[in-house]
Amino acid sequence: MVLIYIESPKGKLKKAAFETVTYGKKLADAMGTTCAALTLGSVEDAGQLGKYGASKVLNIADAALNSFDSQVFTKAIADVATANSATVILLGHSSTGKSLAGRLAARFNAGSIAGANSVPTLTGGFKVRKSVFSGKAVAEYELKSAMKIISVMGNSIQPEIVGSDVAVETANVSVAASRIKVREVKTQEGIVPLPEAELVVSAGRGMKGPEHWGIVEDLATVMGATTACSRPVADAHWRPHHEHVGQTGVAIRPNLYIAIGISGAIQHLAGVNNSKVIVVINKDAEAPFFKAADYGVVGDAFEIVPRLTEAMKNFKAAL
Amino acid sequence: MKLLVCVSKTPDTTAKISFLGDNATFNSAGVQYIMNPYDEWYALVRALELKETLGGTLTLINVGGAEDEQIIRKGLAIGGDDAVRINANPQSALYTAKQIAEYAKNENYDIIFLGKETIDYNGSEVGAMIAEYLDLPYISYATSLELSGNQAVISRDIEGGAEVLEVQTPFVISAAKGMAEQRIPNMKGIMQARTRPLKVVEPIAFEDQSTVAQFELPKAKTGVKLINAENMDELVRLLHEEAKVI
Numbered sequence: 001m002v003l004i005y006i007e008s009p010k011g012k013l014k015k016a017a018f019e020t021v022t023y024g025k026k027l028a029d030a031m032g033t034t035c036a037a038l039t040l041g042s043v044e045d046a047g048q049l050g051k052y053g054a055s056k057v058l059n060i061a062d063a064a065l066n067s068f069d070s071q072v073f074t075k076a077i078a079d080v081a082t083a084n085s086a087t088v089i090l091l092g093h094s095s096t097g098k099s100l101a102g103r104l105a106a107r108f109n110a111g112s113i114a115g116a117n118s119v120p121t122l123t124g125g126f127k128v129r130k131s132v133f134s135g136k137a138v139a140e141y142e143l144k145s146a147m148k149i150i151s152v153m154g155n156s157i158q159p160e161i162v163g164s165d166v167a168v169e170t171a172n173v174s175v176a177a178s179r180i181k182v183r184e185v186k187t188q189e190g191i192v193p194l195p196e197a198e199l200v201v202s203a204g205r206g207m208k209g210p211e212h213w214g215i216v217e218d219l220a221t222v223m224g225a226t227t228a229c230s231r232p233v234a235d236a237h238w239r240p241h242h243e244h245v246g247q248t249g250v251a252i253r254p255n256l257y258i259a260i261g262i263s264g265a266i267q268h269l270a271g272v273n274n275s276k277v278i279v280v281i282n283k284d285a286e287a288p289f290f291k292a293a294d295y296g297v298v299g300d301a302f303e304i305v306p307r308l309t310e311a312m313k314n315f316k317a318a319l
Numbered sequence: 320m321k322l323l324v325c326v327s328k329t330p331d332t333t334a335k336i337s338f339l340g341d342n343a344t345f346n347s348a349g350v351q352y353i354m355n356p357y358d359e360w361y362a363l364v365r366a367l368e369l370k371e372t373l374g375g376t377l378t379l380i381n382v383g384g385a386e387d388e389q390i391i392r393k394g395l396a397i398g399g400d401d402a403v404r405i406n407a408n409p410q411s412a413l414y415t416a417k418q419i420a421e422y423a424k425n426e427n428y429d430i431i432f433l434g435k436e437t438i439d440y441n442g443s444e445v446g447a448m449i450a451e452y453l454d455l456p457y458i459s460y461a462t463s464l465e466l467s468g469n470q471a472v473i474s475r476d477i478e479g480g481a482e483v484l485e486v487q488t489p490f491v492i493s494a495a496k497g498m499a500e501q502r503i504p505n506m507k508g509i510m511q512a513r514t515r516p517l518k519v520v521e522p523i524a525f526e527d528q529s530t531v532a533q534f535e536l537p538k539a540k541t542g543v544k545l546i547n548a549e550n551m552d553e554l555v556r557l558l559h560e561e562a563k564v565i
């Protein structure tokens with residue numbers, strides 16, 4: 001069986017949950033088995049995971065699982081995996097998923113792959129692909145152990161509805177006491193976090209100063225996109241650090257990345273070159289970013305961005 | 320305080336990536352290596368600050384061949400009392416973590432520091448694995464760490480926000496941007512680093528559970544389509560009809 005651990009920040013399921021179940025269903029089909037989803041803590045509407053192919057949905061409703069401790073979560077997931085004779089454990093490749101994947105791999109002495117971007121192939125061994133060297137290459141790994149641990153990169157697969165809701169069952173495993181006390185969780189409401197965003201509008205030093213970000217934000221708002229920035233912009237405190245993308249910032253793979261006034265240094269590209277479509281707006285036709293772009297606009301961002309915002313508005317109005 | 324910092328090497332960020340004929344081996348010819356930035360800038364410097372204020376010892380550990388000693392010496396030049404190199408090819412995260420855990424298990428470190436991830440394979444796995452082998456709490460993506468006695472208060476990055484938590488030593492922590500400010504080694508440090516002990520330890524036998532079957536270079540982009548700056552309606556149309564992303 002394929003066991004899928006589903007995160008539920010603040011008791012809610014996110015799009016990544018449906019992606020991971022879709023991934024799990026495809027893998028389970030290829031393996032000739034079923035997949036089950038596991039949620040921890042109190043979760044709203046977990047039964048809908050059945051729609052994406054989970055043949056059962058398990059939950060452990062212990063209040064101790066409402067805040068995150070990788071040790072406690074690892075034991076719970078491992079116990080459920082063992083009780084259900086799982087041979088693959090899937091997780092999302094998030095801050096939570098990554099700390100669990102490593103622990104589970106050590107616990108089961110399992111081959112693991114962190115950040116898989118396609119469903120494994122099973123001919124001639126269990127093989128999975130991921131992006132390596134900051135997006136400059138793809139590696140195909142073969143996992144040889146009886147148990148396999150895979151964290152799935154966000155936006156690697158589109159959620160597919162293949163079934164209907166299932167009843168949530170309680171998994172009977174004991175929950176360990178936590179050695180971590182979470183004091184506070186601060187999240188921004190209403191904004192899709194960068195690693196999950198499908199549309200990203202990003203700007204760099206070409207914007208000249210923080211006071212000019214209004215046009216960037218307007219475009220993002222009209223599109224329903226999340227904003228990002230280059231490293232010098234975050235270093236100069238023009239924008240908050242969590243917006244910094246690139247090799248030393250967040251790595252993202254949205255469907256659309258619009259880069260405004262960013263030169264396209266290799267360290268910046270490292271975080272964004274897995275985006276499906278890249279649009280570059282830059283006044284310098286020689287800017288290196290154009291080599292990595294699908295669509296380019298050469299000219300002054302201060303004129304082009306408001307024009308693009310207008311065009312997006314008109315497009316949305318006509319939908 | 321007894322502190323351990325895990326340091327690894329990665330190809331320089333601008334290195335050209337290529338593979339040998341079998342497509343399963345990274346071609347290291349002509350590649351410049353650097354210390355993984357998260358290890359150098361954040362994990363090592365925060366550990367050093369704690370040692371400076373609280374006293375104690377700071378050991379660097381690396382799993383790698385003799386060629387890694389250049390990186391270890393740089394770490395010692397920034398700070399650190401001594402270093403351990405486990406003489407093995409760090410073929411996978413599990414293998415690497417197993418070797419470090421094996422060395423650390425009888426040493427009773429108060430805190431084991433790592434970088435949040437290596438920038439070559441971007442796995443972010445080694446820290447979690449060490450913590451599991453040693454049965455310790457693991458706090459990843461830490462952006463600040465304050466200690467009073469054995470009580471730590473840590474902030475960490477989570478998707479779209481931050482979490483603040485309390486934990487007691489011993490624990491394993493991975494450091495992200497914010498933990499500390501990068502330090503440049505000075506001449507005195509570089510001189511001292513030469514004489515600081517660097518112990519070489521042979522690895523324990525451990526069978527790996529994963530291998531690279533093959534590498535591929537990503538498909539080159541077919542070339543940028545330039546849109547007239549006056550005609551943003553055209554860009555929107557292409558994004559909708561051709562690229563199908565809006």
Ligand SMILES: Cc1cc2nc3c(=O)[nH]c(=O)nc-3n(C[C@H](O)[C@H](O)[C@H](O)COP(=O)(O)OP(=O)(O)OC[C@H]3O[C@@H](n4cnc5c(N)ncnc54)[C@H](O)[C@@H]3O)c2cc1C
Pocket residue numbers: 203204205206207229230231232233244245246247248249260261262263264265266267268271281282283284287299300301302332356
């Ligand atoms: C180890 C290391 C790690 C790094 N990690 C990262 C990282 O994670 N992320 C990152 O972003 N960088 C990173 N960098 C920095 C990187 O090398 C570049 O310096 C940085 O990305 C440049 O930012 P920028 O494109 O905003 O600025 P610049 O390079 O200054 O580019 C500004 C661009 O704006 C254009 N422009 C100016 N005015 C206008 C206008 N009116 N309209 C339109 N275009 C205009 C210019 O033509 C230019 O191309 C790293 C560097 C190192 C050494």
Ligand SMILES: Nc1ncnc2c1ncn2[C@@H]1O[C@H](COP(=O)(O)O)[C@@H](O)[C@H]1O
Pocket residue numbers: 325326327328355357358362380381382383409412415432433434435436437438440441442443444445446
């Ligand atoms: N070969 C190695 N030797 C020592 N520490 C390592 C090694 N590889 C990785 N690490 C540590 O583990 C962290 C996370 O690496 P990774 O799991 O590969 O992303 C790095 O930032 C280092 O602190």
